[in-house]
Amino acid sequence: MANKIPRVAVREQDPKERATNFEEVCFGYNADEAMLEASRCLQCKNPKCVADCPVYIKIPQFIQAVLDGKFADAAHIITEDSSLPAVCGRVCPQETQCEGACILGIKNEPVAIGKLERFVADWSRENNINLAQKKAPNGHKVAIVGCGPAGLACATDLAKMGYEVKIFEALHKPGGVLEYGIPEFRLPKERVVKHEIENVKKLGVDIETDVVVGRTVTIDMLMDEESYKAIFIGSGAGLPKFMGIPGENLNGVVSANEFLTRANIMKAYDPDYDTPIYVGRRVVVVGGGNVAMDAARTALRLGAKVSVAYRRTEKELPARVEEVHHAKEEDIDFQFLTNPVEVLGDDKGWVRGLRCIRMKLGEPDASGRCSPIEIKGSEFDIETDVVIMSLGTSPNPLISSTTQGLDTNKWGCIIADDNGQTTREGIFAGGDAVTGAATVILAMGAGRKAAKAIDEWIQSKKQS
Amino acid sequence: MFEIVKKELLASNIYLMDIMAPRVARTAFPGQFVIVRVHEKGERIPLTICDYNHCKGTVTIVIQVVGVSSRLIANLNEGDLLLDFVGPLGQPSEFGHEPIELLKKKKILFIAGGLGTAPVYPQVAWLSSVGVKADVIIGAKNKELLILEDEMRVVAGNVYITTDDGSYGNKGLVTDMLKDLINNQGKHYDEVVAIGPMIMMKFVALTTKPYGIKTIVSLNTLMVDGTGMCGACRVTVGGKTRFTCVDGPEFDGHLIDFDEALRRQSMYRNHEYESNCKCFVRLSDK
Numbered sequence: 001m002a003n004k005i006p007r008v009a010v011r012e013q014d015p016k017e018r019a020t021n022f023e024e025v026c027f028g029y030n031a032d033e034a035m036l037e038a039s040r041c042l043q044c045k046n047p048k049c050v051a052d053c054p055v056y057i058k059i060p061q062f063i064q065a066v067l068d069g070k071f072a073d074a075a076h077i078i079t080e081d082s083s084l085p086a087v088c089g090r091v092c093p094q095e096t097q098c099e100g101a102c103i104l105g106i107k108n109e110p111v112a113i114g115k116l117e118r119f120v121a122d123w124s125r126e127n128n129i130n131l132a133q134k135k136a137p138n139g140h141k142v143a144i145v146g147c148g149p150a151g152l153a154c155a156t157d158l159a160k161m162g163y164e165v166k167i168f169e170a171l172h173k174p175g176g177v178l179e180y181g182i183p184e185f186r187l188p189k190e191r192v193v194k195h196e197i198e199n200v201k202k203l204g205v206d207i208e209t210d211v212v213v214g215r216t217v218t219i220d221m222l223m224d225e226e227s228y229k230a231i232f233i234g235s236g237a238g239l240p241k242f243m244g245i246p247g248e249n250l251n252g253v254v255s256a257n258e259f260l261t262r263a264n265i266m267k268a269y270d271p272d273y274d275t276p277i278y279v280g281r282r283v284v285v286v287g288g289g290n291v292a293m294d295a296a297r298t299a300l301r302l303g304a305k306v307s308v309a310y311r312r313t314e315k316e317l318p319a320r321v322e323e324v325h326h327a328k329e330e331d332i333d334f335q336f337l338t339n340p341v342e343v344l345g346d347d348k349g350w351v352r353g354l355r356c357i358r359m360k361l362g363e364p365d366a367s368g369r370c371s372p373i374e375i376k377g378s379e380f381d382i383e384t385d386v387v388i389m390s391l392g393t394s395p396n397p398l399i400s401s402t403t404q405g406l407d408t409n410k411w412g413c414i415i416a417d418d419n420g421q422t423t424r425e426g427i428f429a430g431g432d433a434v435t436g437a438a439t440v441i442l443a444m445g446a447g448r449k450a451a452k453a454i455d456e457w458i459q460s461k462k463q464s
Numbered sequence: 465m466f467e468i469v470k471k472e473l474l475a476s477n478i479y480l481m482d483i484m485a486p487r488v489a490r491t492a493f494p495g496q497f498v499i500v501r502v503h504e505k506g507e508r509i510p511l512t513i514c515d516y517n518h519c520k521g522t523v524t525i526v527i528q529v530v531g532v533s534s535r536l537i538a539n540l541n542e543g544d545l546l547l548d549f550v551g552p553l554g555q556p557s558e559f560g561h562e563p564i565e566l567l568k569k570k571k572i573l574f575i576a577g578g579l580g581t582a583p584v585y586p587q588v589a590w591l592s593s594v595g596v597k598a599d600v601i602i603g604a605k606n607k608e609l610l611i612l613e614d615e616m617r618v619v620a621g622n623v624y625i626t627t628d629d630g631s632y633g634n635k636g637l638v639t640d641m642l643k644d645l646i647n648n649q650g651k652h653y654d655e656v657v658a659i660g661p662m663i664m665m666k667f668v669a670l671t672t673k674p675y676g677i678k679t680i681v682s683l684n685t686l687m688v689d690g691t692g693m694c695g696a697c698r699v700t701v702g703g704k705t706r707f708t709c710v711d712g713p714e715f716d717g718h719l720i721d722f723d724e725a726l727r728r729q730s731m732y733r734n735h736e737y738e739s740n741c742k743c744f745v746r747l748s749d750k
Contacts, residue, residue: 170691172501172508172548180693210550212691216487238693242705249698249705249724251731258694266507266688273505274532276732349727396692398710 007109008037015329019300022184022269025326026090029112031071034119038067040104041111048101049113054445055153057081059098059113066116075124078117079131083156083200084149084444086125086192087178089118092441093320125195132202138162140458143228145213145399148176149440150234150431152200153447154454159203161455166228168211173265176236177432177440180265181257183294185301189264214398219406219427229461230426230454233414234447235399237432241391243286247343248389252280252351256287256295256390263298279304280385284354286340287390288312293323295388296332306332307382311339311359311372337361339372341379343387354382395433403427411436420450421457428454466549469522471542474611477529478579479538480514486521488551494586495557495682495714498523499690501548502536509533510687512583512659512713513552523549526582526611553690554713557587557657558680564594572598573645573653574620575638575668577660578605581612583682584659589619597621599651601641603660607632638664639671646675653677658717662726669717679717683708686731699725 011027012018018025029037041063049059058077065074078085094100094114102110124131142158144151147169155165173179178193187193201207211217213235222228240255242248259277262268268277283299285292288310300306308327310317313336317324328334337359344353358378361370400408407415407423413436420428430446432438470482488498497512515524529538540546559567572591576584581602591598600620604610606629617623625633626641634641638660645651656679658668665681672679685697685708697708700721706712 170550171689172550180689210548211487212550212553215553215691216491216551238689238691240693240695242695242698244705249700249728251727255695258688258696261688261694267505270505274507278732349724398691 005036005040007040007112008033010112010115015326015331018185019330022301024188025185028122029115029119031069031119031123034066034116035069037112037116038063041067042103044103048103049098049111052097052101054097054441055081055448057085057098057117062120063111063113063116066120071120071123072127072129074120075129075131078120081448082444083152084178084196084440085117086121086196087149087187088441088444089114089116089121090187090192091182091439093439095321097441121196125191130202131199133160134202134204135160135162137164137204140164141166141226141228142230142232142454142458143168143222143226144232144234145219146170146176146233146235146431146433147174147197147207147209148178148234148236148431148443150236150433150443150447151176151232152197153444154232154234154430154451155205155447156200156203157448157451158454159200159205161451163455165204166206166208168213168217168222169207169209170212170235171265172209174207174209176234180261181291181294183260183264183298184269185297186294212398214396214402219399219403223426229458230428232420232447232450232454233399233422233427233429233433234431234443235396235433236443237393237395237437239394239396239412240389241393242389243340243391245340245342247345247351250343250345250351251349252278252385253343253387253389254278256285256291256388257393259295259388260291260298263302269298269302277302278386280351281305282384283307283386283388284309284340284382284384285388285390287392288317288319289390289392290319290323292388292390293319293327295390297327297330299386299388300330300332304386307335307384308332309335309338309340309354309356309382311337312361312370313337316369335382337372339374340387344381351385351387352383354384354387355379356382393432393437395436399433418449419453420446421453426457465545465547468540468542468544468546471540474526475609477538478526478609478611480524480526480582481537481540482522482524483546483549484521485523485549485551488523488549489516489518489521492516492523492552493556493560494590495560495583496552496554497690497713498525498549498551499553499687500525500537500546502533502540503547506536506547507533508548508688508690509537510553510684510690510709512682512684513586514582515586515589523551526579528579550690554709555711557590557714559587559591564596567591567594567596570596570654571652572596572655572657573642573651574598574600575642575656575658575660575664576600576602577638577658577664578603578609579611580658580660580664580682581616584657585612585616585619587657588616592619599645599653600624601626601638601645603627603638603641603664604632605629637667639667642668642671655680657681662722662729665717666722666726669720669722673718680714681717681720682713683715683720683725684713685725686729696731699728
């Protein structure tokens, strides 16, 4: 019986060693390991894994191709639904999506779908498999704002339908959160991100960097002066939140966004780059999401002793289990039920500590999570040189505030229906700009849905 | 890539450059800034816009060599390319939203300190183009470091020069000149706009406060992305945290916590002057 084989473990860099470098933590499967793991798949007639994948990758089919040793075929099957498989194989929360739905998971461990996807994508890159399927141009131009996961997924599908697609990116490099947010040791930039973006460009998609839509150009200028028929806004959720506690503007308090942007896209960890970064001897990261784990593990690699302060318990941590596990292996200290009340400074205005208060869990709130309550009189100080605030992000108002008729909700998120249609005709949106901070794969799913809706809208305009 | 179409030496170690950047030139307005990157391993450097030409598609910047990054730009020549040139960023100057008739009734005094003369110039020029002549105080360390005097005289009302060492114009600080104009020369101003070193802007704001003259300053804080993403540029204005890159760079000088802003500028200071010696900034570097 195939499902008697235990899930094939993936090789990883030793925790002691990786804590001092920025090389990738996980090595991934080799061909033998991938084929063995593929043999565990039950090839369900009604595959629940596909239904739980935001971009509906034909999972049993590609796994069958891996089992047969036809890795190029597997790559082509995945490419029909995803342009970023080497990315998703690394950063998707498979445990709550495809793998969470796997029948094997009921009694045993689910098939390692993510690791198999990563193997196929890495293999096809290493073997230079050409995955581009270009279609004859249909003569319609579509502009995409933001070159992150949502924009890239939307661009890919539209290009495959024959649209002339141009992506406008505010930063100097395409990739969005894949470049500025997720660290090198989880997602290698040159090897993985750049290659998959090159694949999107091979479909004919044009990318213009250094364009801040809402400042350099407006949405209306793109439509009126550059004759784009439709626009997709995938500008993400880039604005960092702060706590509003005393001492937050002391030298040494940074947002996770600033810290990670310096380390990732500005490559501050590489001595060849000019970017400065400050870690001091001790760092406290405030928050418990994936971004908090990324900031903590980056600070550790830059030589600091790192603690994570989170106001609920380990059970409620929003970060992926794998990330928390990796962080603990690397000796990151976790302070649960801990909430900062004040950043303490020295006489020169630099951080010297963080005053926190102990919390206890109260009744579940509207979101179903137990809301933390302060325990009066339980304040205590943690000595630290740097405090990294990782409290979530919200969408940037640059576009919504400069585009008439484009409505947002009270959190500043662009209002859009399930197909990405906004409150203005011809303008679509998806990803974090609509939902607030979420995942790479949900943004890609939204980008794909919007591509379909944009096509239908343009075709309907043509007929009328 | 963005071509340097003109380079001119304005004063010792101060250069003016016209950059071919049609998209930026098309939407730029006085008060805004750009971010420049010179090479693949370089920083994102914020620079205030000095001038722009919609027709030619060029944007003018002025650079003074003070550290590694500014030297990188200054070393480039006409025909060379800047890797990145993104903007216009930040809010345009407030007067851009005011009715011209109202502006014409206002007496505005600009105070330009050193390199701050460059971003003051387009504001005075814009006002001149709509028929408003503003007065300008230009302050410099000495005669050699004075820039854009002739250009300013064309667009301004009265131009007053001060130098720290008295080598040209009045000897003294811009704040001395300001007090002299109000106290002794019978000048009345409704608004002061001060752009220059942070310490100068702090003292201009302190000087105008007792007179109750509205004072706008343009902050040159640390920044990474310039679009609101990182928060490195946060500043306390009227007790509230604001982001210089998207809420500014111009703020009410009487509401800014200048001491905090001055301190925050030094967050990575050692690094900038370390020239080619790159290391992670640690405690000992404070």
